Amino acid sequence: MKFRVDRDVLADAVAWVARSLPSRPSLPVLAGMLIDARDGELLLSGFDYETSARVQVPAEVTSEGSALVSGRLLADISRSLPAQPVDLTADGGKVVVTCRSARFTVQTLPVEDYPELPEMPTASGIVKGDVFANAVSQVAVAAGRDDMLPVLTGVRIEIEGSAVTLAATDRYRLAVREFSWTPEKPDLSATALVPARVLADTAKAFASGSDVTIALAVPGSGTGEGLVGFAGISGGTMRRTTTRLLDGEFPKYRTLFPPEQQTVARVETAPLVESLKRVALVAERNTPIRLTLGDGQATLEAGSSDEAQASESIEAAIEGESLTIGFNPQYLLDGLGALEAPVAQFSFTQPTRPAVLTGLAAADAEPNTDYRYLLMPVRLQN
Amino acid sequence: MRSKPSILHLDLDAFFAAVEQRDKPSLRGKPVIVGGLGPRGVVSTASYEARAFGVRSAMRMAEARARCPHAAYLSGRFAAYRMTSRAVMAALRELSPLVEPVSFDEAYVDLAAGDLGDLSTTTAVEHIADAIRARTFEVSGGLTASVGAGTSKLIAKIASDLRKPDGRLVVAAGTEAEFLHPMPVSRIPGVGPATGDRLRRIGVHTVGELARVGVSELVAALGQAHGQALARLAQAEDDRPVVAERESKSISVEDTFDHDIADPRLLQMIVDRLASRVCERLARERLSGRTVTVKIRLFDFSTHTRSTTLAGPTDDVRVVTRLARQLLTDVDTSAGARLLGVGVSGLADWVQDDLFTSVVDDADNDAGAPGELAIGGTPENLVSGTPDAAPRLWSPGADVVHTTYGQGWVWGAGRGRVTVRFETSSSGPGPVRTFAGDDPDLAAYTPLTWKDPS
Numbered sequence: 070m071k072f073r074v075d076r077d078v079l080a081d082a083v084a085w086v087a088r089s090l091p092s093r094p095s096l097p098v099l100a101g102m103l104i105d106a107r108d109g110e111l112l113l114s115g116f117d118y119e120t121s122a123r124v125q126v127p128a129e130v131t132s133e134g135s136a137l138v139s140g141r142l143l144a145d146i147s148r149s150l151p152a153q154p155v156d157l158t159a160d161g162g163k164v165v166v167t168c169r170s171a172r173f174t175v176q177t178l179p180v181e182d183y184p185e186l187p188e189m190p191t192a193s194g195i196v197k198g199d200v201f202a203n204a205v206s207q208v209a210v211a212a213g214r215d216d217m218l219p220v221l222t223g224v225r226i227e228i229e230g231s232a233v234t235l236a237a238t239d240r241y242r243l244a245v246r247e248f249s250w251t252p253e254k255p256d257l258s259a260t261a262l263v264p265a266r267v268l269a270d271t272a273k274a275f276a277s278g279s280d281v282t283i284a285l286a287v288p289g290s291g292t293g294e295g296l297v298g299f300a301g302i303s304g305g306t307m308r309r310t311t312t313r314l315l316d317g318e319f320p321k322y323r324t325l326f327p328p329e330q331q332t333v334a335r336v337e338t339a340p341l342v343e344s345l346k347r348v349a350l351v352a353e354r355n356t357p358i359r360l361t362l363g364d365g366q367a368t369l370e371a372g373s374s375d376e377a378q379a380s381e382s383i384e385a386a387i388e389g390e391s392l393t394i395g396f397n398p399q400y401l402l403d404g405l406g407a408l409e410a411p412v413a414q415f416s417f418t419q420p421t422r423p424a425v426l427t428g429l430a431a432a433d434a435e436p437n438t439d440y441r442y443l444l445m446p447v448r449l450q451n
Numbered sequence: 452m453r454s455k456p457s458i459l460h461l462d463l464d465a466f467f468a469a470v471e472q473r474d475k476p477s478l479r480g481k482p483v484i485v486g487g488l489g490p491r492g493v494v495s496t497a498s499y500e501a502r503a504f505g506v507r508s509a510m511r512m513a514e515a516r517a518r519c520p521h522a523a524y525l526s527g528r529f530a531a532y533r534m535t536s537r538a539v540m541a542a543l544r545e546l547s548p549l550v551e552p553v554s555f556d557e558a559y560v561d562l563a564a565g566d567l568g569d570l571s572t573t574t575a576v577e578h579i580a581d582a583i584r585a586r587t588f589e590v591s592g593g594l595t596a597s598v599g600a601g602t603s604k605l606i607a608k609i610a611s612d613l614r615k616p617d618g619r620l621v622v623a624a625g626t627e628a629e630f631l632h633p634m635p636v637s638r639i640p641g642v643g644p645a646t647g648d649r650l651r652r653i654g655v656h657t658v659g660e661l662a663r664v665g666v667s668e669l670v671a672a673l674g675q676a677h678g679q680a681l682a683r684l685a686q687a688e689d690d691r692p693v694v695a696e697r698e699s700k701s702i703s704v705e706d707t708f709d710h711d712i713a714d715p716r717l718l719q720m721i722v723d724r725l726a727s728r729v730c731e732r733l734a735r736e737r738l739s740g741r742t743v744t745v746k747i748r749l750f751d752f753s754t755h756t757r758s759t760t761l762a763g764p765t766d767d768v769r770v771v772t773r774l775a776r777q778l779l780t781d782v783d784t785s786a787g788a789r790l791l792g793v794g795v796s797g798l799a800d801w802v803q804d805d806l807f808t809s810v811v812d813d814a815d816n817d818a819g820a821p822g823e824l825a826i827g828g829t830p831e832n833l834v835s836g837t838p839d840a841a842p843r844l845w846s847p848g849a850d851v852v853h854t855t856y857g858q859g860w861v862w863g864a865g866r867g868r869v870t871v872r873f874e875t876s877s878s879g880p881g882p883v884r885t886f887a888g889d890d891p892d893l894a895a896y897t898p899l900t901w902k903d904p905s
Contacts, residue, residue: 217759217777240805241763320807355763357801397763397803423806447763448802 070134070159072106074126076168079155080147081304082113082124085274087144089267089310091117101178102140104157104164107133114186115140118313120267121186125307136164137178146173187311189298190286193228193259194252198301201283202276204235204246205268207407207440212265213239220317223262226297228285230255236322237265242400243322243443244407250283259285261297262315271299271310278303284311325443326425330416332389334362335432338413342405344369344381349398351377357447358398362415363391371398386432394420395447404442421448452602455570456621457563458693459600460607461583463539464616466556468498469594470535471525471848475860477872477880482506482522484515488847489709495527499616525848531898532556538590546583551693559604561693573621576600580619592876602627603689609638627687632659639684641677649673661685702740703794704728711750711787718784718791719776725793726775730768733795739764739802740795743771745778748790757781758796763803770808771795845869845888845895854892856884864888 086102094100094117105112111128114121136159143166147155150168158165159177166173205224213221218240227234231252236245275281284298300309345358351372352358358371367385372378394417405413410428414436417424423443427436463469467485472478482501486494492512497519504519516524536555543550543558547565552558562570562579569575580598587596595617599610602624609631610620622630636642636650636658649672655661661669662685670678683689704725712718722745733739744758757778765771775793845851845864851871852858859873859881867888874881886893 215762217774238806239762240807241803243806325806356799395801421804443806445804445806448804449800 070104070106070136071132071157072111072128072130073154073156074111074128076147076150076152076155078126078304078306080150082111082126082306083140083144083147085303085308086113086115086122086124087140088270089117089120089122090115090140096182098137098178098182098184100139100141101137101183102143103135103137103180103183105135106130106157116184116186118184119264120310120312122310123186123308127306134159135180137180137183138164138175139178142175146175187296189300189309189311190284190294190296192253192282192300193257193285194250195280195282196233196248196250198275198278198281198303200248201281202272203409204233204248205272207409208235208237208244208246209265209269210237210403210407211239211242211244211442212237215239219315220262220319222265223315223319224265224268225319226259226261226263226285228252228257228259230257236319238320238322241397241445242404243325244404244440245322245443246440248439261285262317262319263297264312264315267310267312271312274308274310275299275301275303322443325423326441327416327418327422330389330418330425332362332387332392332415332417334367334388334415334417335386335429336367336383336413336415337432338405338408338411338428340383341367341413342402344383345398345402345405348379348381349402351379352398355397355399357395357449358401359393359395359449360401361391361393362387362417389417392417392420394424395449396424396444397447400444404444407442408440410437420446422446452627452688452690453563454602454624455563456573456576456600456602456606456624457561457570458602458604458607459560459562459576459580459583459598460604460611461539461543461558461560461587462597462599462611462615463536463556463587463591464595464597465496465498465502466536466594467496467527467532468501470528470531471523472498473592473594474531474876475523475848475872476874476876476878478523482519483525484512484519484522485525485527485848486512486515487707488512488524488526491707491709497522523848526846528848528850531850535591535594539587539594539596542586542590543583545586546579549693549695551695559607559693562600564693571624573623576621577619580621584617584619601630603687604691604693605640605684605689606630606687608640609634612638628662631685631687632657632662634658636661639681641684642681646673646677646681658685700798701744701794701796702729702732702736702738702798703744703746703792704732705746705790705792707748707790708788711789713785713787715784718779718788721791722775722779722793723772725791726772727768729793729795730766730771733766738798738800739766740799741765741797742795743774743778744792744794744796745775745782746790746792746794747779747782747784747788749782749784750787750789752789754790755782760797761803764797764799764801765805766802767805767808770805850896850898851893852896853886853894858898869893 091099099117103114111126114123153169155168162177164175164177208224221239225236231249233250234247278301281299281301286294286296295314296311298311348369348371358369361368366382368382370380404426408428412429412432414427414429415424423445426442429436468483471483483498484494484501485496486492494508494510494515496508497506501519501522506515506519532555540552543560547560547562549561549564550558580600584596584598597611597615598619599607601607601610601622606622606627610622614620637647653672655664666682669682741764742758742760744756746756748754759774845861847861849861856873858875859871862870862872862883868885869888870885872881872883
């Protein structure tokens with residue numbers, strides 16, 4: 070194996086594959102990155118039995134072949150090389166990397182022990198990279214991080230024809246985002262539960278590219294069952310990733326949204342976030358903040374009389390009954406941040422019932438229901 | 452130390468046994484012993500009739516049975532004790548806002564915090580103490596209490612102890628040393644048999660002798676902390692304030708079993724029950740917690756604890772039960788467990804409710820504490836799908852209700868049969884009947900009051 074590749078292209082591609090490599094591999098070979106050189110291109114792959122990543126980059130290949138080297142080391146090396154063409158040569162049990170006068174000799178791992186990467190399921194549809202990245206980031210913020218409840222560490226993807234719904238919840242808040250895409254078949258109907266962290270990383274990586282192809286295996290089709298694949302062009306290279314779907318049933322969430330509301334409040338998002346951050350300074354360890362709505366004002370309070378207290382009021386347009394409700398300040402901040410809208414609308418039924426947060430383009434606009442953030446309040450005991 | 456005898460200590464006499472005698476008229480005037488009835492059980496409370504036979508609390512149940520074979524042996528009804536205790540504590544709070552419950556049957560009251568007029572004479576305080584005893588009798592349905600008052604918690608506690616049962620003693624300010632010094636050292640709380648032995652070895656038998664021994668000698672005999680504390684108490688120096696609410700760091704309950712249990716289904720059932728008891732206590736104290744801990748002591752006395760922390764505090768029995776069940780499976784109990792405990796820590800006074808558990812029908816929140824009803828009664832409710840695998844447990848003394856005969860209590864059970872005496876606090880001694888253990892007309896229940904509903 071012998072090839073020459075552009076330094077930036079290599080560094081970028083290697084860094085992307087290396088991200089999905091396990092930091093503590095269960096088998097030594099899984100720390101490796103597979104380099105495959107053939108026919109004018111280079112294929113770099115990583116796999117940890119959960120997530121696979123593969124990137125295709127152009128290269129001047131003088132001798133075809135493959136080698137397995139430590140992915141982390143290759144990433145460190147390629148990142149620090151000067152901006153000159155890089156030559157890679159496999160030589161016996163070693164790979165030699167040269168760039169200008171820098172020369173690295175790296176031991177290889179046995180290629181024959183490396184597992185075969187899962188096959189990409191067949192494409193289900195296409196979505197714009199930025200739309201997808203934005204939607205995923207709005208939803209993933211609500212996903213759980215508790216490994217004791219693996220189902221909640223995932224983002225639920227529901228596809229009905231050209232409509233895609235993403236949902237995630239950690240039991241305390243739920244984020245739901247709807248967007249449209251171009252399905253391969255107009256009557257496609259499918260659901261999947263994708264690990265939120267992987268999905269967020271993947272979507273971010275494809276944000277700058279034009280289109281992302283999502284590939285969801287149809288149950289019973291054989292290839293790629295239990296997997297979801299994403300493919301797209303990014304940084305001028307073709308990137309593909311697959312990840313194993315999570316097992317288990319995502320909770321039924323549509324009925325959680327209250328059918329009616331008693332109080333609706335509209336507040337400018339940015340001043341509310343600033344005020345919330347200030348008041349939350351005295352809410353240690355995410356102790357609740359209290360939000361009181363009434364008389365054209367939203368008043369935030371936090372803290373306890375035996376430590377420190379804070380309060381601040383900002384203008385709010387309130388319809389319906391006055392109300393006082395408690396929230397975990399971080400959950401509220403997460404929701405307000407994810408709205409990505411200048412005006413936030415809160416819909417409440419009771420102080421013990423979940424509140425719905427939606428965004429508006431302006432104070433007098435209709436709420437944008439593509440994105441809804443449902444937040445369970447904190448019950449204040451006294 | 453205060454200048455007036457304004458700290459009062461109230462101790463309900465033989466509390467558990469007295470509640471049983473109140474609710475079971477046929478046991479009045481007879482020896483009653485409440486405690487763990489299994490082979491490893493100990494006596495919680497013995498009625499004064501049983502104490503005459505030498506039965507004491509903390510005695511092994513086997514010894515109690517040998518000393519007083521004809522007593523009524525009951526396993527205890529904590530819902531009834533708690534209810535009665537609450538009524539008494541509430542009556543004390545009417546008197547002064549500063550009430551420090553020490554346990555179900557014991558509390559300190561800071562009379563100076565209430566609007567009670569002159570407290571400088573013993574006669575004035577004696578009047579208050581008598582009024583408290585009369586009020587306690589009234590609100591508890593006929594329970595007697597012993598009351599002591601003095602210038603410190605120590606004096607108040609010893610005074611109530613001296614006049615047990617059904618008595619009252621107020622120790623005048625300035626007479627503390629005179630009062631304490633003739634007493635045996637064992638009267639001082641915290642001086643048990645071990646400390647008593649060590650003190651005897653240095654020639655100390657009475658509090659007066661204790662007061663004359665130097666601090667250094669006490670520290671040498673008992674260690675730094677204990678020695679210094681005792682030296683102060685011997686001089687009647689005690690500044691501990693009456694604290695209305697003690698801040699607890701965790702809430703936990705545990706059960707030791709009569710026999711090691713290896714059956715995973717049974718262990719899970721016990722964990723469920725412990726979880727609901729913990730949540731009941733959380734609810735009562737208006738607290739919530741973030742960390743759930745399960746404690747498991749195996750057959751070989753090795754103790755294992757496993758815990759998990761939620762993102763936000765909860766007081767939801769379903770959440771605590773779910774986590775406790777998961778934690779239980781982390782420890783290999785296949786060789787048998789002898790103790791299980793469930794605790795909640797990271798306490799807060801607010802609750803981060805869960806989106807999903809909150810949608811479950813609110814009606815079952817209103818039903819009170821799920822699981823509590825099953826304690827003496829029908830564990831099969833908790834093990835779905837195996838209705839006939841676990842026999843119904845009728846524990847002696849437990850409250851039951853029969854569709855025809857009404858309210859009563861389990862007089863005895865065994866060989867698939869259960870004997871019930873049908874009587875209540877207001878009925879007078881009632882008749883005894885025997886049923887099949889699985890009689891559908893008979894059910895365990897938790898009375899909401901001991902008072903006559905009419």
